[in-house]
Amino acid sequence: MSATGLKSPADAREELVTLKHGAGGRAMRRLILETLAEGFAADQPEGIGLAAMDDGAALRVGDRWLVVTTDSHVVHPIFFPGGDIGRLAVAGTVNDLAMMGATEPLGLTCAVIVEEGFRRAELERIHRSMLETCREAGATIVTGDTKVMGRGELDGIVINTTGVGFADAVVSDAGLRPGDRLLVTGTIGDHGLALMARRHSLELDGDLRSDVAPINRLVAAALAAAPGAVTAMKDPTRGGLSSALHEMAEKSGVGTVLHEPALPVRPVIRSVAEMLGLDPLHIANEGKAVLGVRPDAADVVLAALRAHPLGRDAAIVGACIAEHVGRVILDTGLGRRLVGEVEGEPLPRIC
Amino acid sequence: MSATGLKSPADAREELVTLKHGAGGRAMRRLILETLAEGFAADQPEGIGLAAMDDGAALRVGDRWLVVTTDSHVVHPIFFPGGDIGRLAVAGTVNDLAMMGATEPLGLTCAVIVEEGFRRAELERIHRSMLETCREAGATIVTGDTKVMGRGELDGIVINTTGVGFADAVVSDAGLRPGDRLLVTGTIGDHGLALMARRHSLELDGDLRSDVAPINRLVAAALAAAPGAVTAMKDPTRGGLSSALHEMAEKSGVGTVLHEPALPVRPVIRSVAEMLGLDPLHIANEGKAVLGVRPDAADVVLAALRAHPLGRDAAIVGACIAEHVGRVILDTGLGRRLVGEVEGEPLPRIC
Numbered sequence: 001m002s003a004t005g006l007k008s009p010a011d012a013r014e015e016l017v018t019l020k021h022g023a024g025g026r027a028m029r030r031l032i033l034e035t036l037a038e039g040f041a042a043d044q045p046e047g048i049g050l051a052a053m054d055d056g057a058a059l060r061v062g063d064r065w066l067v068v069t070t071d072s073h074v075v076h077p078i079f080f081p082g083g084d085i086g087r088l089a090v091a092g093t094v095n096d097l098a099m100m101g102a103t104e105p106l107g108l109t110c111a112v113i114v115e116e117g118f119r120r121a122e123l124e125r126i127h128r129s130m131l132e133t134c135r136e137a138g139a140t141i142v143t144g145d146t147k148v149m150g151r152g153e154l155d156g157i158v159i160n161t162t163g164v165g166f167a168d169a170v171v172s173d174a175g176l177r178p179g180d181r182l183l184v185t186g187t188i189g190d191h192g193l194a195l196m197a198r199r200h201s202l203e204l205d206g207d208l209r210s211d212v213a214p215i216n217r218l219v220a221a222a223l224a225a226a227p228g229a230v231t232a233m234k235d236p237t238r239g240g241l242s243s244a245l246h247e248m249a250e251k252s253g254v255g256t257v258l259h260e261p262a263l264p265v266r267p268v269i270r271s272v273a274e275m276l277g278l279d280p281l282h283i284a285n286e287g288k289a290v291l292g293v294r295p296d297a298a299d300v301v302l303a304a305l306r307a308h309p310l311g312r313d314a315a316i317v318g319a320c321i322a323e324h325v326g327r328v329i330l331d332t333g334l335g336r337r338l339v340g341e342v343e344g345e346p347l348p349r350i351c
Numbered sequence: 352m353s354a355t356g357l358k359s360p361a362d363a364r365e366e367l368v369t370l371k372h373g374a375g376g377r378a379m380r381r382l383i384l385e386t387l388a389e390g391f392a393a394d395q396p397e398g399i400g401l402a403a404m405d406d407g408a409a410l411r412v413g414d415r416w417l418v419v420t421t422d423s424h425v426v427h428p429i430f431f432p433g434g435d436i437g438r439l440a441v442a443g444t445v446n447d448l449a450m451m452g453a454t455e456p457l458g459l460t461c462a463v464i465v466e467e468g469f470r471r472a473e474l475e476r477i478h479r480s481m482l483e484t485c486r487e488a489g490a491t492i493v494t495g496d497t498k499v500m501g502r503g504e505l506d507g508i509v510i511n512t513t514g515v516g517f518a519d520a521v522v523s524d525a526g527l528r529p530g531d532r533l534l535v536t537g538t539i540g541d542h543g544l545a546l547m548a549r550r551h552s553l554e555l556d557g558d559l560r561s562d563v564a565p566i567n568r569l570v571a572a573a574l575a576a577a578p579g580a581v582t583a584m585k586d587p588t589r590g591g592l593s594s595a596l597h598e599m600a601e602k603s604g605v606g607t608v609l610h611e612p613a614l615p616v617r618p619v620i621r622s623v624a625e626m627l628g629l630d631p632l633h634i635a636n637e638g639k640a641v642l643g644v645r646p647d648a649a650d651v652v653l654a655a656l657r658a659h660p661l662g663r664d665a666a667i668v669g670a671c672i673a674e675h676v677g678r679v680i681l682d683t684g685l686g687r688r689l690v691g692e693v694e695g696e697p698l699p700r701i702c
Contacts, residue, residue: 014471015470015471015472016467016468016469016470016471017465017466017467017468017469017470017471017474017499018467018468018499019467019499019501020499021465021497021499022465022497022498022499022500023499028497031471031497032495032497035471035474035475035478036461036463036474036478036495036497037495038478038482039478039479039482040482040485040491040492043485043486043491044491044493045457045458045491045493049458049491049493049494050491050492050493050494050495054494056494057458057460057493057494059457059458059493059515061412061457061517062413066417066457066515068458068460068493068494068513068515069460069494070460070461070462070494070495070496070511070513071462071496072462072463072464072496072498072511073498074464074498074500106396106410106412106417107396107400107408107410107419109408109419109420109421109513110387110421111421111422111423111511111513112387112423113423113425113509114368114372114373115368116367116368116369116370117367117368117369118367118368119366119367119368120365120366120367120368120382120386121366123368123386123387124386127386127387127389127390128390131389131390131391134391134394135394140391140394140395140396140400140401141391141401142395142396142400142401142408142410142419143400143401143405143407143408143419143420143421144383144387144388144401144421145421145422145423145511146372146373146379146382146383146387147373147423147425147509147700148368148369148370148371148372148373148374148699149373149425149506149509149699149700150370150699150700152503152506153505153506153700154504154505154506154509155500155503155504155505158464158498158500158505158509160421160423160462160496160511160513162419162421162460162462162511162513164410164417164419164515166412348499348500348501349498349500349501349504
């Protein structure tokens with residue numbers, strides 16, 4: 001509101017929800033803190049609750065933690081190279097549980113909202129994909145809900161999956177300490193670019209496929225390799241590795257330095273991203289994690305990751321520093337520059 | 352498919368999802384069993400899982416049960432007399448937990464999908480309503496998710512809430528036994544008719560307001576009044592009391608007889624329903640439960656319900672019989688007739 005009491009165009013814009021508010025970046029975090037989480041802080045139980053804005057909640061149950069995580073999936077198109085909305089939903093929820101240390105899901109819920117006129121054959125295809133992905137993850141769907149909206153009231157289908165699982169020790173996204181090494185479990189940028197290519201019908205030589213996969217067993221192997229040595233985890237989905245690292249660094253009170261030559265990026269991803277003017281650091285992944293690991297355990301954890309089929313491209317890509325809190329610094333080998341924190345994922349409905 | 356290999360018009364219709372598949376009745380149950388639940392049965396953990404199609408799942412954790420329940424809310428309009436989508440979401444999930452015996456929610460998740468251009472002021476109003484309803488129920492939201500879909504891709508807003516809570520003893524919707532009394536916790540038909548009146552801008556003398564409310568504490572009082580005497584519970588939402596009773600009777604292997612003069616129906620509901628050619632038995636409620644109670648405990652449970660502000664209109668409305676399995680028989684005082692099981696709720700997007 002201006003001093004005259006009249007609203008500026010900027011004020012007017014802020015009165016409406018825009019696509020950036022769903023993009024996984026700063027705009028979304030502001031909307032949640034200012035609107036959706038407000039007032040609940042006082043009522044939070046022991047553990048990690050709403051205000052932490054982690055991948056889920058961790059609630060004290062006896063001497064263990066019950067991890068709970070929820071995601072709605074609005075991806076477009078619903079079938080894409082390497083996956084579909086069903087695989088994305090199951091993997092997304094299994095991975096969010098794993099990011100907090102619950103690598104054996106107790107159960108998932110599945111709430112489907114379908115547009116009138118949706119083809120049952122497509123629903124069956126999505127269902128089969130969910131069943132297969134659950135079996136890969138050792139998970140199952142224990143309850144669900146079905147709603148139908150009228151024609152034109154919903155673009156096809158959206159799926160919410162919520163997961164519960166126990167963790168003996170919770171790993172948050174806020175535990176990085178100076179000196180910790182930063183590991184990624186594989187190549188970055190694959191999911192977002194596969195979606196983008198499919199949506200814009202780009203004709204490409206290389207094979208662009210989403211990396212969507214449940215990585216709970218990969219994460220379990222990393223955690224078991226060096227108990228207590230993994231200080232923080234996050235899956236770099238919307239907003240990519242950059243968004244995940246900015247959030248982790250800010251919450252942990254550290255700075256991060258990435259060594260660009262160490263970043264695993266497939267050549268086709270690098271060239272397509274360059275063609276489109278995008279940075280793979282900003283592009284969503286759906287089968288990857290970034291881990292903070294105590295320096296003396298980094299090699300052991302890396303070896304455990306690489307021994308798993310989903311972690312064969314894992315790499316130590318950087319380290320945490322005490323300075324430049326909340327920043328992500330890219331060391332190109334020739335010099336250093338700040339990685340910008342974008343508002344969020346450049347593409348809407350990526351997941 | 353006909354013998355000629357050509358599809359009949361009926362086959363063609365069955366290839367598409369229609370509004371009836373979201374109406375909470377037989378069509379929806381068929382869709383879920385044939386498509387969405389298929390294949391998961393083999394993977395279910397100990398307890399009540401997907402195949403039971405109860406209000407949620409109950410998973411064995413030590414000597415207790417972890418109850419998990421999920422619902423997406425697509426109600427239209429989002430603000431209606433007596434409530435809004437936020438109150439509906441919280442109450443719906445709290446009540447589903449309570450229906451399985453988990454009357455003290457451990458935590459709820461809240462996943463919001465918003466259409467681009469949605470007004471932030473409305474989001475704030477929904478948020479306040481969720482906060483207030485949580486406090487009424489002694490519940491809180493522990494984690495969430497926010498997605499934005501483009502203009503025209505979603506009609507406004509949908510909200511998924513998933514809840515977790517512990518129960519020492521699980522109450523299913525399948526435990527009715529011959530002789531059990533059937534109790535409802537209050538008047539029926541209020542939610543659905545309030546929605547219908549609001550949507551069609553009916554001008555009415557009487558006050559039509561939704562009954563949407565969290566009834567976990569009411570249910571806790573009933574359970575505590577006569578431990579072990581409540582044999583089954585269900586909240587009569589989509590499809591109304593008729594749909595809930597048909598499902599309970601079928602799963603329990605009993606018949607049910609309702610005494611029409613005993614059914615609590617507000618006069619305004621009775622007259623508006625008559626005017627619209629609807630039966631209050633088929634209309635959705637959002638702050639009520641139907642309970643099966645051992646006959647010797649029915650009066651004690653009734654007294655406990657009536658002592659609570661949300662149960663003052665509670666009534667014993669019928670009983671279970673060994674014959675007419677899966678049926679709902681209405682005793683009008685002058686004679687008996689079968690209550691038809693409709694395909695589901697007559698109005699789309701009721702919850």
